[in-house]
Amino acid sequence: MGAEKLNDRDEKLCCQVKAALQDLNQLMDYQDHLEAGAWDSQNLQKMSALRSQTAQLQARFQGILAAIAEADIELAVEQRLRPFQTEAHRRLRLLSLELMKLPTAKQPETLARSHSTxxxxxxxxxxxxQAMADELCNL
Known part of the structure; x- marks a missing residue:
């Protein structure tokens, strides 16, 4: 495809990945405002919002994976995308697990380690x- 303009389906796929990036940036904002070591009602609400947004991001990512599978993408692009897809999927799963464990952390060191993770x-x-967006949006 090279310098060709994106077709409608490719443009939609590009927009989906960019929207996932926006969702992720919101997640990062929530995580930044989560205070380590304080399990008051405000922090618990933030934690709930963080888990909810993570679930939304996972659903959006599954939609992206399905759209990529259906799209007519060059084999070389598909091969470059595959490791990014695999690792992004793995990181989403690990993120979900870490978010489930976080409320059970009692020690400040454990909380700090969880926040860092x-x-x-x-x-x-x-x-x-971002690597997926670069591949898909610059076809």
């Missing part, structure tokens, strides 16, 4: 989604 997953996930 969540931040790492979010940062890595953003990199994989």
């Amino acid at each position: 969540i931040q790492d997953h979010l940062t890595q996930l953003r990199g994989f989604l």
Whole structure:
């Protein structure tokens, strides 16, 4: 495809990945405002919102994977996308698990480690989604 203009389906796929990136940026904002070590009602609401947004991002990502599978993408592009898809999917699963464990953490060190792990997953996930957007939006 090279310098060709994106067709409607490719444009839609590009927009879906960019929307997932926006969702991820919101997730990162929520995580940044989650106070380590304080399980008051405000923090519990933030945690609930964080889990809810993660579930929405997972659903959006599954839609992206289905759209990629149906799209007529060059084999070379598909092969470059595959590792990003795999790693993004893995990071989403690990993020969900870490978010489920976080409320049970009692020690400040455990909370700090969980926050750091969540931040790492979010940062890595953003990199994989950005790489997917770069591949899909620059066809």
